[in-house]
Amino acid sequence: MCSHCHYLAPTWKEIAKLLNGIMKIAAVNCEYNRQLCHREGVRAYPTLICYGKRSQHGEHYTEEKSQEAIMRFALDRLNIHISEINKMQWELFLNHEIITQRPVLIFICDDQQNCFTSDERLIVAATFDKLIDVRLYICEDHYDMYREKVRAIYLPMYSTSYKPVFFNSTSDINTLIEKLWEQLPNPQELTDNDFDIIKRTEFNAAWLICFYIGDSENLKDLNLQMKKFSISGINLGIIHCGKNGQFCNKLGINRYPVWGMLKPGGAFELNHGKATNNDIIKFVQISIKTTNLWALSAEEALSILQNKENEVWFLDWYSPRCPPCIRFLSELRRASLKFDASIVRFGTIDCTVHTMICHHHNIQQYPTAMLLNGSKTYQFTLQKTAANIIQFINEKRNPSVIELTSENFNRKLAKKKSKIMWIVDYFASWCAPCQRLASEWIAVAKSLSSLSFVNVASVDCEAEASLCASQGIRSYPTIRMYPLGSEGLNTIALYNGQRDSLSILTWITKFLPKKIHDLNPSDFQRMLEFSKYIWIVDFYLPQCWHCQKMEPEFAIAAQLLEKVKFGRINCNFYMNECAHIKVFPTLILYKPKQKKKNRHDMDNISIVATTAEEIRDEILKIINFRIKHDEL
Template sequence: MYLVTFILFVIIPLIRGEDYYEILGIKKSAGQDEIRRAFKKLAIVHHPDKNSDDPNAHDKFIRLTTAYEVLKDNDLRKKYDLYGENGLNDSNKKQTYHSWSYYQNSFIYEDDQHVINLEENDYFENVMNSDSSWFVNFYSPMCSHCHHLAPTWKEVAKLLDGIMKIAAVNCEYDRQLCYQVGIRAYPTLIHFKKNSQHGVHYTGEKSQEAIMRFALDKLNIHIPEISILQLELFLRNRIFTQRPILILICGDQQNCFTFDERLIVAATFDKLVDVKVFTCENDECHEKISFNTHAVYLPMHNASSWEPVFFNSMSDINALIEKLLEQLPDPRELTDNDFDIIKKTEFNVAWLICFYIGDMANLKDLNLQMKKFSINGANLGKINCGRNGQLCNKLGINRYPVWGMLKPGGAFELNHGKATNNDIIKFIQIGVKTTNIRALSAEEALSILQGDNENKVWFLDWYSPWCSPCIRFLSELRRASLEFDASIVRFGTIDCTIHTMLCHHHNIQHYPTAMLLNGSNTYQFTLQKTAVNIIQFINEKRNPSVVELTSENFNHKLAKKKSKVMWIVDYFASWCAPCQRLASEWIAVAKSLSSLSFVNVASVDCEAEASLCASQGIRSYPNIRMYPLGSEGLSKIALYNGQRDSLSILTWITKFFPKKVYDLNPTDYQRVLNSEYIWIVDFYLPQCWHCQKMEPEFAIAAQLLEKVKFGRINCNFYMHECAHIKVFPTLILYKPKQKRKNRNNIDNIRITATTAEAIRDEILELINFRMKHDEL
């Protein structure tokens, strides 16, 4: 009773707090996982159903659920961070509460040790092109069928542990991921084969038997049967094998393992142990095999000591798997010298290394856990930091046990996730792939920062392991690193809890901080921290499409602008969140307009160029300004006040182009059909999103082609002219009148391209080849 009172004393003040983060007892950097866990712990204690004697329980819980509902929603959380509760709609503040079972059931798989919980930041890197097969359950806690399936899914995960990755994605919290995957109903079960990008939907019954049958059939494992002669040769070690062998014994007198149990054993030890079956059909085989022998393990050949291991009276498949694990070789004990040799010589091998302190003989569970990881295709090693302290200090090992990956090529990384089997397996799988990212030592980081690697480009991430956004960004960084060869750009991470002085010396004030180093140039990464933005940022710095204006070049480039060119400039501040969101859209705008010689897209960093921005009267960010055609210098300015996405901005810009796209009515359309010119006509619907996306591309294409006429027909108004159009938008090219076959058979060509440059190229190809062929 005393303990309960103490807990309430600690937690209740949090619920009375004014700040939503204080209410949940979390930091402002907390991730979605941390928010859910914090709410779950508090909800258990404070739900009114459990506190009927407290007259304030209802109000407290409304406060708690309000904080949770706001912070779990990324859009609401952003509003709250910027404007506080006043920035939220009233509907979001008046939160009701549900029964405790509602909230309890919102966290269906979170605490299950066998089901892997996947989120957007690790779904693609773990499931796509994986060396393991995956079976993923996309569910919603609001779905009753999902709750009915949950016990079955957990049992399937337990039965298939080590055989197939059984995972779950909560579509209430990862709606964007589920939308990308194409989830339309709950629960949706999708199976992915090894090294696959496309899954197969499971459409069978939601029973354990049916799901297990489907999963085991997808393993595609064949277990060969051997003859009594082969058995005898195996037992006498007369057949050379590349791997140890497990022979499952079956017959009239034996209690045979079932077909599915054999598949489970073979899949569990795939590529480690060859599994075979021997059927004892008469008394002759019992001269070699006892009646109570269920399996025989044949280790790899060893001249000094080799003998079969008989598993007797062992009808339980899990007991057999445990015994078989004990037979596998212990992970190799490594020294600091071994570590350096492996790093320098074994370029095609991955090593999972456990760093520990103490006597491994007393860490039996840890040793057995390591053997299970051998199933995942990496070599296993262990390093005693008591005897190799200098190496462990150099690598930043400050807790035990901790897992690290020495990757093919020599890069090294530590696992900053949980020490559970599932988390370590995820770490192994992504670590083997991401060979172009490494944890940097102080010496390596200094060498890079001092410019000793002049011919190498580095993307550096300064982070702290306790920082949740840092851990999420590490995952995005790994995904981005897969897109670049080390000859183009290398990725390095610097742990500021280890390299404190280095981080302090380089003025790292918040985590994560990322930057691109190219020779003497350093570019701060200020975009939203996603893999897509990292890739775009690096490509943009390598081949810029946005002109960076400074006080040194502003007058030369913009203040002396000629009337035949136009400039569009984004005045921004790197600390401004809307500016950060705009940055990637602005690059997309620049790339779309890059083929037009009279258009320049630029940006000004007002934090670095404060006096320049002040001289232009910039008082808010981002500030998008156009200096249009027909004006010189800064004499004329157009301000943009629309939505800050690339499509909206592009559509606005193209309105200032010279008029080359004509809105056609029925009379105009008839003139097109009888014209002496080549026409391309866009049949569109104003409400059609793809038509809206086509509009600026069509306008840009019109600027690229001098001898082609461009027109648009609004099919809402002119349905008769659009009667032959089935899909919107549709682009049709009409040949000049004299090159058509006859007036009753209009020779027109459908254009399939969707971007300006592709439209230009397709039209030019048709003009240069098909029309010349018609003339011949």
């Protein structure tokens, strides 16, 4: 509805064409994305914002909204510099007496700047950044042979076939760019044998490989397209699947053209995303980092599934035609970056290619993920995010939730002592609310892990149907507490609240031994004047979310420190005692000084902590410092 936006639109499209392959140009419709626009500080339309290395939080454009001015603003932020060479350097370049790591393009101008514009030169330099070094030579000699005829010269890297290329009739910058792409070396044609040799011997090599079928005309087009994927440190290869059909079938290639990454270390992965240039470049940039993610062949998958290798694997069974599978692949890549291959390897199995393997292992939906550790298989049933994958693997490696089965239930829980508390989640792996609860339950277990008398456990009622039936479990998830003071299964408390970690923790801490004193003004004054103990007081507001989050952590910390008194003051009721409090919650530690006239003055120190362990550690640090100070 904005007339100024309509006026800018054709200019913006032209800028997008000029900066194609150099800078991503985007548009946000603020009528449909109001929250995003508000968050980014958009107050008027159109608003132009540049995001990049120099402006991570967005740099607003405030100049004239013309094509020239916007282009100048954009090019200035590319951080591209074209150095000027003198006549001596010019002659050295021509005589190939300067050895360079990359080809060189030299723009030639006369003293009247009769050549490509500075913006056009910057566009070329940015397009071929780290592929071609760009220089500028200004001819001062009016009769120089290059003044009228040559506008640029391309010098390939020195070799026996070294031959400069002169551009003397090229006036259009896009034509020059296309001709420069043609000058760069074509991708290397590979065979199945070449692929295996690279995989076995070139452990630090990274290859982007295009698999194709077709004639020489197709090859010519693909060569040109692949050159545009040139990234420093990436080798380019091409494999004809008509000539290497058996090998392509082994890799699971069933469409053409398709791009794959052979990564440092030998892992291989196919691109299942969009086939646009930008998407393939993005795939390359991500895939080269994820050296611990392998697209498995039939032989590799069978070897892992039959437990022939003594390795831990996280396997993703998927179909490239399934959109949730493609989204999960990107999450899987991110998760794989957090683990060394010596701890756990990540593998993908394409069920459109390895149909028999998927059928044999009863894979009925996509994506299906599981962790294989020797003879044990753990199904991944959490939401398909990188954070949940990481949490799931860490939990299986170092469990914080005890898994109860028919074998250990009686030994561990049925014979429970009165000084021990158990909290148990009875769940079924197919149950969606159970899946949502799983990560919250792990968070509960981790928060309570410092309390030796509290055990957090779970029972898979799909695997342990008879056990759950004997306990009268009729719905999932069911959360039961077997509290302190009771033995065995005699006493049960049922949880019926919201299934998030904070709500569950707050409920559990109500059953812990009471160690926190609710202070009123007179209690607080007596503490300040006469207490011989160290006190830590939580100043809070009941309606404050951060205060609610602190409540269970504060209760757990109170269980960890026997010689420290814990108190809370409700600042809704006792505003005078909270007058000095600026933010909620605030934790303040009070420790008594030496007696003066039969009363104690209390030192007070603010505690900055958010978890029970942090509160404990901060208090111990202060107490230990005081003891050392007194001894000194």
